[in-house]
Amino acid sequence: MNKGQIIKALSGFYYIKTAEGTVYQTRARGIFRKKKITPLVGDYVEFSFGTEQEGSLETILPRKNELERPSVSNIDLGIIVMSISDPDFSTSLLDRFLVSVEYKDIQPLIYVTKTDIASEAEYNRVKTICKDYEKIGYAVILPEQGKTMEPEDIKESLQPYVEDKTVVFIGQSGAGKSTLLNKIDPQLNIKTAGTSKSLGRGRHTTRHVELIPVMGSLIADTPGFSAIQFDDITEQELSECFPEIWEKGKDCRFSSCIHQNEPDCAVKAAVEEGEIANHRYKNYLQVLEEIQNRKPRYGKKGEK
Numbered sequence: 001m002n003k004g005q006i007i008k009a010l011s012g013f014y015y016i017k018t019a020e021g022t023v024y025q026t027r028a029r030g031i032f033r034k035k036k037i038t039p040l041v042g043d044y045v046e047f048s049f050g051t052e053q054e055g056s057l058e059t060i061l062p063r064k065n066e067l068e069r070p071s072v073s074n075i076d077l078g079i080i081v082m083s084i085s086d087p088d089f090s091t092s093l094l095d096r097f098l099v100s101v102e103y104k105d106i107q108p109l110i111y112v113t114k115t116d117i118a119s120e121a122e123y124n125r126v127k128t129i130c131k132d133y134e135k136i137g138y139a140v141i142l143p144e145q146g147k148t149m150e151p152e153d154i155k156e157s158l159q160p161y162v163e164d165k166t167v168v169f170i171g172q173s174g175a176g177k178s179t180l181l182n183k184i185d186p187q188l189n190i191k192t193a194g195t196s197k198s199l200g201r202g203r204h205t206t207r208h209v210e211l212i213p214v215m216g217s218l219i220a221d222t223p224g225f226s227a228i229q230f231d232d233i234t235e236q237e238l239s240e241c242f243p244e245i246w247e248k249g250k251d252c253r254f255s256s257c258i259h260q261n262e263p264d265c266a267v268k269a270a271v272e273e274g275e276i277a278n279h280r281y282k283n284y285l286q287v288l289e290e291i292q293n294r295k296p297r298y299g300k301k302g303e304k
């Protein structure tokens, strides 16, 4: 059986790329529909074919992970694209993106855009924030202020992270995900659009998911989103998604401490001493409260 990865799903066809780089147009066997299984972009699959246009998707190999929005699987690296302004940089949103990738065991990389139009004050504010994230261990790419990054420099900065990986761009609408991909490969000519001045946010220009072969990797440009809900993450799991909180939490008096109202909490002490950034702790508490106020759901993670 031939093996490959689904790079695009469109009008009932699944496009499968093999290791050699050939792309086959296939249809999924009827059994998938009967079993209510939807093949996802990113799935590693087995398939048969008559011609390159007439293949049949036979089996889906086990998934390493699966994202819902965007709907993709087997992601190794999530590049979180954050603009300094237009739309404004928000650590609350960044932390939500980070939680969603950490929870799925996806390696994160933070990429800051619009450094060319940022004022010195805006730039310095974001630079200080980026240092907090680097201290935690996150990789951050922050181009210089006032300069437009040349395609060669962008590629050089991303290459070590993306090589041989399945990658998604994540970020709110208007952050510049598609623009970044166009700079990596101008032939892609992906549609981009200015943010809406009246709404102060992006226009949701990108609408479908596709894995694009660039720089020896497969990268998905994705539609921007900013309302992230954490439907199945538990209170305990949340602190695992904040690496520095997880690490400090080992010193709390109670091993079940969720660093909210418990006595002798090492995390709270570290926040007071400035060892853990205030905004990180604040954002942690905010998501924690959302989890606590979430309506109970039936069926646990993994039982679906």
Ligand SMILES: Nc1nc2c(ncn2[C@@H]2O[C@H](COP(=O)(O)OP(=O)(O)OP(=O)(O)O)[C@@H](O)[C@H]2O)c(=O)[nH]1
Pocket: 113, 114, 115, 116, 117, 171, 172, 173, 174, 175, 176, 177, 178, 179, 180, 191, 192, 193, 194, 195, 202, 203, 204, 205, 206, 207, 222, 223, 224, 225
């Ligand atoms: N000055 C400047 N403008 C940028 C930069 N990156 C993106 N833009 C502009 O920001 C607007 C939005 O960019 P897009 O690439 O469409 O944003 P997106 O993240 O793909 O948005 P969605 O597809 O809606 O999720 C466009 O007008 C871009 O030209 C940048 O680094 N500097």
Ligand SMILES: [Mg+2]
Pocket: 177, 178, 179, 191, 192, 205, 206, 221, 222, 223, 224
């Ligand atoms: Mg886009």
Ligand SMILES: [Zn+2]
Pocket: 249, 252, 253, 257, 258, 259, 260, 262, 264, 265, 266, 267, 268
């Ligand atoms: Zn604690």
